[in-house]
Amino acid sequence: MLDVARTAQVSVATVSALINGTTRVSPALTQRIEAAISAIGYERNAIARSLKLGATNTIGLMVSDIRNPFFTDIVATIQYALNRVGYAVMVCSSDENTELQDMQIKLLLDRAVDGLIIAPAGEDVMLKDFLASVRRPMVIVDRTCEGLDVDTVTLDNRKAVLDATSYLIGLGHRRIGYIAGPLITSTGRDRLAGYRDALAAAEVPYVDELVQDGDSREAGGYRAAMQLLTQRDRPSAIFSANNLMTIGAMRAIRDAGLSCPDDISVACFDDFPWADVFRPHLTTIAQPVQAIGEYAANLLLDRLSGKADEAPRRLVIQGRLIVRESCRALARP
Amino acid sequence: MLDVARTAQVSVATVSALINGTTRVSPALTQRIEAAISAIGYERNAIARSLKLGATNTIGLMVSDIRNPFFTDIVATIQYALNRVGYAVMVCSSDENTELQDMQIKLLLDRAVDGLIIAPAGEDVMLKDFLASVRRPMVIVDRTCEGLDVDTVTLDNRKAVLDATSYLIGLGHRRIGYIAGPLITSTGRDRLAGYRDALAAAEVPYVDELVQDGDSREAGGYRAAMQLLTQRDRPSAIFSANNLMTIGAMRAIRDAGLSCPDDISVACFDDFPWADVFRPHLTTIAQPVQAIGEYAANLLLDRLSGKADEAPRRLVIQGRLIVRESCRALARP
DNA sequence: AATGCTAGTCTAAACGTTTAGAAGACGCTA
DNA sequence: TAGCGTCTTCTAAACGTTTAGACTAGCATT
Numbered sequence: 101m102l103d104v105a106r107t108a109q110v111s112v113a114t115v116s117a118l119i120n121g122t123t124r125v126s127p128a129l130t131q132r133i134e135a136a137i138s139a140i141g142y143e144r145n146a147i148a149r150s151l152k153l154g155a156t157n158t159i160g161l162m163v164s165d166i167r168n169p170f171f172t173d174i175v176a177t178i179q180y181a182l183n184r185v186g187y188a189v190m191v192c193s194s195d196e197n198t199e200l201q202d203m204q205i206k207l208l209l210d211r212a213v214d215g216l217i218i219a220p221a222g223e224d225v226m227l228k229d230f231l232a233s234v235r236r237p238m239v240i241v242d243r244t245c246e247g248l249d250v251d252t253v254t255l256d257n258r259k260a261v262l263d264a265t266s267y268l269i270g271l272g273h274r275r276i277g278y279i280a281g282p283l284i285t286s287t288g289r290d291r292l293a294g295y296r297d298a299l300a301a302a303e304v305p306y307v308d309e310l311v312q313d314g315d316s317r318e319a320g321g322y323r324a325a326m327q328l329l330t331q332r333d334r335p336s337a338i339f340s341a342n343n344l345m346t347i348g349a350m351r352a353i354r355d356a357g358l359s360c361p362d363d364i365s366v367a368c369f370d371d372f373p374w375a376d377v378f379r380p381h382l383t384t385i386a387q388p389v390q391a392i393g394e395y396a397a398n399l400l401l402d403r404l405s406g407k408a409d410e411a412p413r414r415l416v417i418q419g420r421l422i423v424r425e426s427c428r429a430l431a432r433p
Numbered sequence: 434m435l436d437v438a439r440t441a442q443v444s445v446a447t448v449s450a451l452i453n454g455t456t457r458v459s460p461a462l463t464q465r466i467e468a469a470i471s472a473i474g475y476e477r478n479a480i481a482r483s484l485k486l487g488a489t490n491t492i493g494l495m496v497s498d499i500r501n502p503f504f505t506d507i508v509a510t511i512q513y514a515l516n517r518v519g520y521a522v523m524v525c526s527s528d529e530n531t532e533l534q535d536m537q538i539k540l541l542l543d544r545a546v547d548g549l550i551i552a553p554a555g556e557d558v559m560l561k562d563f564l565a566s567v568r569r570p571m572v573i574v575d576r577t578c579e580g581l582d583v584d585t586v587t588l589d590n591r592k593a594v595l596d597a598t599s600y601l602i603g604l605g606h607r608r609i610g611y612i613a614g615p616l617i618t619s620t621g622r623d624r625l626a627g628y629r630d631a632l633a634a635a636e637v638p639y640v641d642e643l644v645q646d647g648d649s650r651e652a653g654g655y656r657a658a659m660q661l662l663t664q665r666d667r668p669s670a671i672f673s674a675n676n677l678m679t680i681g682a683m684r685a686i687r688d689a690g691l692s693c694p695d696d697i698s699v700a701c702f703d704d705f706p707w708a709d710v711f712r713p714h715l716t717t718i719a720q721p722v723q724a725i726g727e728y729a730a731n732l733l734l735d736r737l738s739g740k741a742d743e744a745p746r747r748l749v750i751q752g753r754l755i756v757r758e759s760c761r762a763l764a765r766p
Numbered sequence: 767a768a769t770g771c772t773a774g775t776c777t778a779a780a781c782g783t784t785t786a787g788a789a790g791a792c793g794c795t796a
Numbered sequence: 797t798a799g800c801g802t803c804t805t806c807t808a809a810a811c812g813t814t815t816a817g818a819c820t821a822g823c824a825t826t
Contacts, residue, residue: 151814152780192521447805
């Protein structure tokens with residue numbers, strides 16, 4: 101900018117004023133400055149600008165697994181919503197690993213992001229303390245972080261799984277296997293609670309061995325499903341608590357030589373864009389992903405534009421059970 | 434930092450030296466400074482640091498559609514590879530829109546990223562000129578950008594589609610529908626060329642109406658497939674040039690009341706993690722996505738660490754045809 | 767003629783680091 | 797004692813912007 105100013109024989113203040121449109125600049129100087137800018141090929145240094153203005157117009161987004169289509173969608177929506185208003189988005193994925201997660205958040209903070217949107221991988225005490233010490237606007241998405249007083253947007257997981265499980269019970273299923281996500285996440289706990297709610301409401305006894313940990317990954321889903329399928333009294337239905345585990349479970353069903361829904365019924369959390377075209381057509385709980393992303397982005401933008409001190413808002417969205425063809429009604433014995 | 438220095442009664446230079454470990458600092462001062470740091474809760478200002486050092490340790494990554502599982506995977510691998518060595522990644526998605534793409538790249542450059550990895554949406558002249566004027570390390574991935582002298586890593590698209598189409602011809606198919614990606618992309622052109630190569634090699638005539646534009650999105654794939662399926666002399670096989678269009682095509686086949694592979698064979702570009710478990714089990718061309726991402730990251734890191742002036746490198750990776758059950762052999766008439 | 771207003775431009779101080787080179791303290795050698 | 801390293805610490809100048817406030821010139825008003 102100094103070069104431009106010298107070439108145009110004006111002060112840097114005038115150049116700055118012209119570039120930012122903060123003050124009127126006379127036609128004569130405007131012309132000289134513009135000539136100088138294109139002659140030199142000047143580009144404003146964004147770092148110096150950020151330093152002076154104290155904002156980077158960048159926000160950090162951390163999800164627990166960017167390859168999980170649910171989070172991909174979240175990332176895409178948030179990125180779009182924020183880009184539209186001039187924010188760039190720095191993305192990290194913790195791969196469900198709490199150590200990596202800490203590093204990633206530090207990486208983001210070290211880039212001086214103006215705000216943070218986080219879908220936490222777990223809830224270790226470290227993270228909570230750490231996030232509590234971060235003095236920047238922040239919203240937590242998908243999973244909650246107990247005792248952290250920030251804006252959140254989550255699904256009513258308990259209710260959604262209650263509905264799905266009740267649907268299975270309504271079809272006559274009594275032994276319903278459950279493939280669980282990590283119980284250190286709020287989603288893991290809430291979804292399991294929904295399952296138990298449904299059993300309790302129908303007075304179906306809760307059986308410990310019917311609940312298997314699927315680690316929220318495909319491999320875990322496979323293991324958990326195999327465990328369920330090889331039990332002496334095999335469950336007649338399985339509920340899988342997220343999309344990736346569902347893929348694993350379906351692979352296990354295939355490898356076990358079983359067929360869905362003839363041999364076993366399956367319902368699961370998270371919808372797939374292809375669920376109605378590839379067989380079996382899965383019965384799923386769909387999350388309004390776009391809405392979740394939009395809400396999260398808006399909550400953060402609100403904080404960013406001054407409403408920093410208001411009480412935290414907690415948005416809870418409802419899921420939707422989509423009944424397809426992967427669950428069959430059981431004949432009464 | 435000034436506060437810390439004052440509290441510890443040393444100069445800022447000493448504080449800086451201690452934090453960065455650039456010079457030995459005596460135990461006495463070390464202790465005083467560390468005490469001051471934790472008393473004040475000091476965090477180094479990354480922007481000022483970047484300004485002084487002239488680097489943000491951030492790279493920009495722009496893909497044409499982040500929701501496309503192929504690009505999601507690319508993003509995840511690149512992000513992981515770069516994080517590992519201390520770079521943060523700023524992600525943008527152009528949604529196959531060349532205007533949006535220009536904006537996004539400007540957004541990235543305006544955040545002073547140290548380098549760029551780009552999967553271009555199209556090849557408008559604008560973009561080429563624009564990228565040519567960007568004086569920062571850059572690598573182009575997946576699609577090429579004719580006449581732009583930068584590092585690239587791409588798949589041997591032509592060969593891959595040649596193989597797949599030849600496979601269909603080998604099964605006895607003669608009327609093979611082709612759902613094409615946008616011809617303004619190099620992948621769109623190369624893949625179509627592979628299709629024509631295969632036809633030519635087998636002396637099967639090329640029929641214009643068998644090639645339909647699918648726009649590389651699901652909806653486009655649906656439209657294109659419908660067009661093919663409703664022709665008076667319906668093709669016996671369809672090749673779909675990317676994953677999203679394949680979903681659309683399968684939906685069209687279902688809506689047309691047809692069954693794959695009984696009524697129509699399908700092969701496609703891009704593998705799905707669930708391709709071997711949901712029916713029909715699709716025959717696909719798998720791209721070594723991880724490798725592509727790693728290569729791209731490494732090319733950029735090489736540039737970033739000084740090798741700025743070497744001749745551009747162009748990596749071409751081979752795809753792999755995975756034969757499953759979505760194509761049936763045609764009985765000779 | 768003195769005063770005030772307006773529009774355009776400039777000066778200079780920030781923003782919070784890094785770092786070259788100066789300076790001081792100390793001990794060792796001649 | 798003078799000279800010379802070595803080790804530690806400091807001073808001060810960058811890095812490239814933004815912006816408050818000063819200044820000037822021109823013009824209208826009193």
